[in-house]
Amino acid sequence: MLDRLAGRLQIDLLVNLTLRDLRSKYKRSALGWTWSVLNPLVAVVVYSAVFSVFLRIQPTTGDPSGLRSYAVFLLVTLLPWQFHVTSLTEATRSITANGPLITKIWFPRWVLPTSAVLARFLTLLVEMAVLLVLIAVLAGHFAFAWIPVVLMLMALQLLFTVGLALMVSAANVYFRDVQHFLGVALAPWMFLTPILYPLNMVPEDREFLGIDYRTLYQLNPMVSWAKAYRNALYDLRFPSAERWLAIVVATVVVLAVGFRIFRRLEPRMAEEV
Amino acid sequence: MTSSSSDVAVSLDGLGKKFRLTHDRNWTLKATMLAGHRTRYEEFWALRDLSLEVEHGQTFGIIGGNGSGKSTLLKVLAGILRPDEGAATVDGRLSALLELGAGFHPELTGRENVYLNGAILGFTAREIRRRFDDIVGFAELDRFIDEPVRNYSSGMYVRLGFSVAIHVEPEVLLVDEVLAVGDLTFQKRCLDRFAQLKAEGRTIIVVSHDLDMVGWLCDRTAWIQQGVLQAVGPSSKVIDRFAIGADPTATAFDTGDGGRPAFERLSPHDLVKSVALIDPNGHPTDAVGSGRKISIRVQYDGQAAGEPVTVALGLYRADGTHVASINSGATTRGIARSDRAPDGEATGELVEVDYVVPTLPVQPGTYELSVALHDASMRRVLERHTHILRFEVSPTGIDPQNGLVALGGTWKAR
Numbered sequence: 001m002l003d004r005l006a007g008r009l010q011i012d013l014l015v016n017l018t019l020r021d022l023r024s025k026y027k028r029s030a031l032g033w034t035w036s037v038l039n040p041l042v043a044v045v046v047y048s049a050v051f052s053v054f055l056r057i058q059p060t061t062g063d064p065s066g067l068r069s070y071a072v073f074l075l076v077t078l079l080p081w082q083f084h085v086t087s088l089t090e091a092t093r094s095i096t097a098n099g100p101l102i103t104k105i106w107f108p109r110w111v112l113p114t115s116a117v118l119a120r121f122l123t124l125l126v127e128m129a130v131l132l133v134l135i136a137v138l139a140g141h142f143a144f145a146w147i148p149v150v151l152m153l154m155a156l157q158l159l160f161t162v163g164l165a166l167m168v169s170a171a172n173v174y175f176r177d178v179q180h181f182l183g184v185a186l187a188p189w190m191f192l193t194p195i196l197y198p199l200n201m202v203p204e205d206r207e208f209l210g211i212d213y214r215t216l217y218q219l220n221p222m223v224s225w226a227k228a229y230r231n232a233l234y235d236l237r238f239p240s241a242e243r244w245l246a247i248v249v250a251t252v253v254v255l256a257v258g259f260r261i262f263r264r265l266e267p268r269m270a271e272e273v
Numbered sequence: 274m275t276s277s278s279s280d281v282a283v284s285l286d287g288l289g290k291k292f293r294l295t296h297d298r299n300w301t302l303k304a305t306m307l308a309g310h311r312t313r314y315e316e317f318w319a320l321r322d323l324s325l326e327v328e329h330g331q332t333f334g335i336i337g338g339n340g341s342g343k344s345t346l347l348k349v350l351a352g353i354l355r356p357d358e359g360a361a362t363v364d365g366r367l368s369a370l371l372e373l374g375a376g377f378h379p380e381l382t383g384r385e386n387v388y389l390n391g392a393i394l395g396f397t398a399r400e401i402r403r404r405f406d407d408i409v410g411f412a413e414l415d416r417f418i419d420e421p422v423r424n425y426s427s428g429m430y431v432r433l434g435f436s437v438a439i440h441v442e443p444e445v446l447l448v449d450e451v452l453a454v455g456d457l458t459f460q461k462r463c464l465d466r467f468a469q470l471k472a473e474g475r476t477i478i479v480v481s482h483d484l485d486m487v488g489w490l491c492d493r494t495a496w497i498q499q500g501v502l503q504a505v506g507p508s509s510k511v512i513d514r515f516a517i518g519a520d521p522t523a524t525a526f527d528t529g530d531g532g533r534p535a536f537e538r539l540s541p542h543d544l545v546k547s548v549a550l551i552d553p554n555g556h557p558t559d560a561v562g563s564g565r566k567i568s569i570r571v572q573y574d575g576q577a578a579g580e581p582v583t584v585a586l587g588l589y590r591a592d593g594t595h596v597a598s599i600n601s602g603a604t605t606r607g608i609a610r611s612d613r614a615p616d617g618e619a620t621g622e623l624v625e626v627d628y629v630v631p632t633l634p635v636q637p638g639t640y641e642l643s644v645a646l647h648d649a650s651m652r653r654v655l656e657r658h659t660h661i662l663r664f665e666v667s668p669t670g671i672d673p674q675n676g677l678v679a680l681g682g683t684w685k686a687r
Contacts, residue, residue, distance in 0.1 A: 016392035019385070020378050027380040027421075104375035106352035107393050267355040270348070271292065 010111050017115035021090075022122065036123050040079060044071055047078070051196045060198045065139045065236040072135060076233040077195040077226040079127045080157060084222065085186050087120040091165030092172050092179045099273040109266050110259075113169035117161050124154065135233060142236070149232045149239075153247070157225055160251040163258030170265040173272050193222045194230075221250040282364050282445050282476040283327040283350060289358030290320040290342075290349055290500075319345040320500040323359070327493075329444075330474040332467075334491035334508055336484065336515050342500040343480045347371060347447050350478070365444030365476070368394060372449075374434030379423035383414055383433055386422055390437045404440045411462070412436035432459060439466055445476045450483075464490070484512050484592050489675065516591040516639055544582075544656045546572040546623060548644050550664055562669035563637050563679045568627045571644055575624035583651055584626050587643035588635075589660065596635060596677070601626065602651050634679050637668040 026032040051057045052070035059073035067073075091113040095102065098112055128150065136143040172178040194202070204214045217223060224246040228239035294315040320342045327333045335343050348354045349361050351369035376393045377386045387408055391401040401408075409418050412432040422430060439446075448467075467490060470477060481487050487494055487508060494508040496515045504511045539545060551568040552558040561567045571584055585600035642662040646655040674680075 012397045013392040015398070016389045020381060020389050023385060024378055024380040100372070101376050101393070103348075103353065104372040105369065105393055107395070270353045 010108055013107060013111050014115050014118060017111055018118045018122070021116060021119035025119075040075070040082060040127060043078060043082070044075060047074055047196060057197050057201070060200070060234075062139070062235045063237065065143075065234065067135070067139050067234055067236075069138065072131075072138065073198075073230070073234055074196065075131055076135075076229050077193075079124060079131060080154070080225060080229055081190060081193065081195050081222070083120055083124040083157070084161060085190070087117040087161050088164060088168060088182060088186070089179075090120065091116040091161075092168045092182055094165075095169045095173050095269060096176070096179075096273055102273050103270050109269055110166060110262055113165040114162050116169075117158065117165050121154075121158050121161075128154065131233070139236060143233075146232050146236055150229070153225065153228055153232060153239075156247055156251045159255050160221070160225075160247075163251070163254035163256070166258035166262040167254075170262045170269070173265065173269050189220070189222065192217065192220055194226045199223070199227060221246065221254075224250065280328045281326045282329040282331070283333075283478065284362050285323050285325050285346075285359070286361075287359030288320055288323040288346075288349065288356050288361050289318060290345055290354060291316050291318045291357050293317075318500055320349070320356075320497075321358075323497075323500075323502050325495055325502065325505050327476060327478060329364075329476055330471075331493060332471050332477045332479065332491045334487035334494035334511075335478065335480045335497060336482070336487055336494060336512065337497040337503075340499075341497045343497055344371070344449055345500075346497065347449050347478070347480055351447055363445055366395075366442075367445045367447065368438055368441040368443035369447040370435065370438045370449065371447070372434075373431040373438065374422075377422050377430065377434065380421055382421055383409075383418040383425070387418075387433070387437055390434065391441075394438065394441050396441065408433075408436045408440050411439070411466075413459075428456065428459075435463060439463075439470075443475065445478070446470060447478050447480075449480045484516065485594075485676070488512050513638070539658070539661070543658075544573045544578050544646055545644060545658055545661075546574060548572075548642065548658070548662045550662070551627065560665045560667055561633055563635060563666050564632050564669055564681050566629070566631050567633050568629045569642065571626045571628075572623050573626075573646060574622055576622040578646065578655060581649040582624070582655065583647040583649055584628075585645040585647060585651075586628060587645070587659075589641045589643065591639035591641060591663075594677070596640070599628065600647070600651065601628075602647065602649070632681060633666065634681060635666055636674065636676060636679055637666050639663065639665055 026035060029035065031038070048071055051074075052059075057070070059068060059070045061068045094112040094116040095109060102109065132143060132147070132150070168178050168182060190196075199214075199217075202214045202217045204212050206213050208216060224243050228243045228247060231237045231239040231243070294317055323346070335346060337343050345354065347369065348371065349356050350363055351367065351371065353369075353371075374386075374390070376390045378389065381389065384405075387405060388398065388401050392398070409415055412429070412435070414429060414433055417425065417429065422433070425433070464486075467477060471490075477490075479487060479491060491508045493506060494511040495505040496503040496511050504514050539547070547570075549557045549570045550559060550561060551570045552561070553566045557570075558567075569586060571586075573582065573584075575582070583600050583602035585598065585602075587598045588596040590596060640663070641660040642664070643657070643659045644661055645657040647653060648655060
């Protein structure tokens with residue numbers, strides 16, 4: 001029973017492809033895995049300098065944690081966001097880059113984008129663990145009590161990202177525009193998500209087509225994740241029911257649509273890749 | 274063998290596969306939006322209306338020229354391409370050797386790649402662990418298994434790929450022209466392994482240009498040309514038909530009057546006037562029995578040549594395999610128009626040279642003869658006629674035999 005489930009989910013293939021991505025990523029580079037630490041580190045330093053020091057954006061005060069640090073405020077959303085960006089970028093090319101494999105061997109193709117996301121997810125796990133230790137040092141040991149909530153959020157984000165990855169990777173086989181489009185879209189998407197600034201800086205008193213900016217802004221599903229991550233890790237507070245609902249709905253919808261699109265585009269991939 | 278409801282391992286039912294030939298392959302979103310649903314492309318059927326069955330435990334060959342659709346057929350069977358018409362059904366666990374080591378990542382070690390490739394082929398980690406030593410042993414890579422495969426020679430690379438694929442223990446194995454890899458020892462072991470799989474009752478489908486190998490390995494063979502099934506049946510028959518039918522110039526060698534070969538390709542200005550097979554009774558013929566006596570007679574214009582000539586003969590099988598080359602130079606030091614040559618007979622200006630073969634040591638099949646005239650020292654070619662004569666070697670005797678040469682031996686049991 002368990003074996004059959006493992007077979008259906010292609011556990012062995014997923015594990016092997018994920019390991020392939022992880023093992024080959026920093027091969028033949030002198031710094032190796034240091035690069036994956038350097039990346040968020042540099043981002044935090046630069047963003048803190050520009051947004052906190054130059055533009056004087058004030059982080060909210062963690063309620064009830066009492067935390068007031070722009071770096072932590074930023075990191076709790078930046079790390080999940082960077083996961084979002086890099087896994088989508090890598091997943092988009094996962095099928096086209098494995099063309100020789102696709103045209104020579106049959107295996108379920110969805111494992112390619114999924115393993116690309118999984119490989120990046122393992123890095124996120126490590127990053128979040130380090131961040132949690134930092135928060136516990138600043139706010140107190142009770143921060144660790146939020147581990148299950150954070151894990152839950154991360155698991156949902158993983159599924160959400162897999163759904164998106166299935167869409168973009170399959171579409172990219174037919175239209176290489178997708179990978180370029182993604183490169184263009186991800187930067188504005190970041191600025192339209194409360195990562196560098198708190199959500200309450202988005203005006204409520206201005207309207208577009210009769211709807212205020214804040215409501216429009218929250219149509220972006222990543223807002224809910226940013227908010228929920230910030231609740232759980234910065235405020236040390238349970239995210240509101242509406243947030244959870246928005247997150248679960250977004251995940252289910254994206255995953256279902258992603259699989260459906262992938263199924264439809266899968267049969268002719270070997271010809272088009 | 275698996276207990277299935279039928280004996281059929283692979284069945285094709287009206288199979289058709291078409292490809293789109295877009296002139297600009299890099300479709301962009303914009304182009305599609307603008308063109309709407311009327312995207313312009315040519316359709317071309319790589320396979321059409323293909324029906325055949327392969328029984329469990331059978332070794333089945335697929336032959337055909339380049340671009341005939343053989344590899345497309347294997348890809349459809351492997352599930353890589355989806356048929357546009359009809360159906361292809363495969364009963365049992367399938368492994369396809371379409372390209373060896375296709376899933377290898379150059380930066381990973383051989384060991385990591387074995388697990389990765391195995392997983393892609395449908396193995397669980399436990400299954401690979403159990404066979405790991407066998408896989409590495411078969412590929413003879415024990416010392417290099419922890420090296421990144423980018424450091425492997427191409428031979429090592431394909432050996433490892435072959436070894437992984439062959440250890441999947443498929444019930445149906447698809448092989449596409451992969452035996453032309455590795456050194457002779459490894460090729461032999463691959464063939465041994467195929468023979469072993471065959472003995473175990475597994476179904477093997479082989480696509481190859483190597484007609485010898487197909488004839489040796491396969492019980493039945495299908496010949497496909499331009500996506501259409503031309504013939505299917507016992508390998509030797511299909512291969513013979515293919516060897517004749519695949520050569521568009523074959524009709525040029527058709528015999529003319531009374532079985533005498535016609536020489537359409539010789540012009541009156543050529544030195545060579547005729548090339549013919551002569552039977553032991555001195556009559557021209559176009560067929561000869563394997564192991565029988567035969568002469569090859571070349572007539573040329575000795576006066577026009579104006580110097581001693583060395584006659585060279587080349588014997589080829591219809592598939593192009595070079596069987597033998599001989600020239601008169603070594604024994605006669607140039608055949609002049611006089612009767613200096615022991616086996617040359619001058620009749621006026623025409624020099625007639627016979628090459629007498631007491632027992633023709635080749636297997637039955639279709640053969641072609643090339644003739645060249647050189648100067649006495651073999652430094653210059655005066656004239657060359659490739660594949661000028663085509664003839665059949667017919668089976669003789671009762672011993673079933675196969676391969677390249679007829680050994681002509683006799684059996685003795687004590």
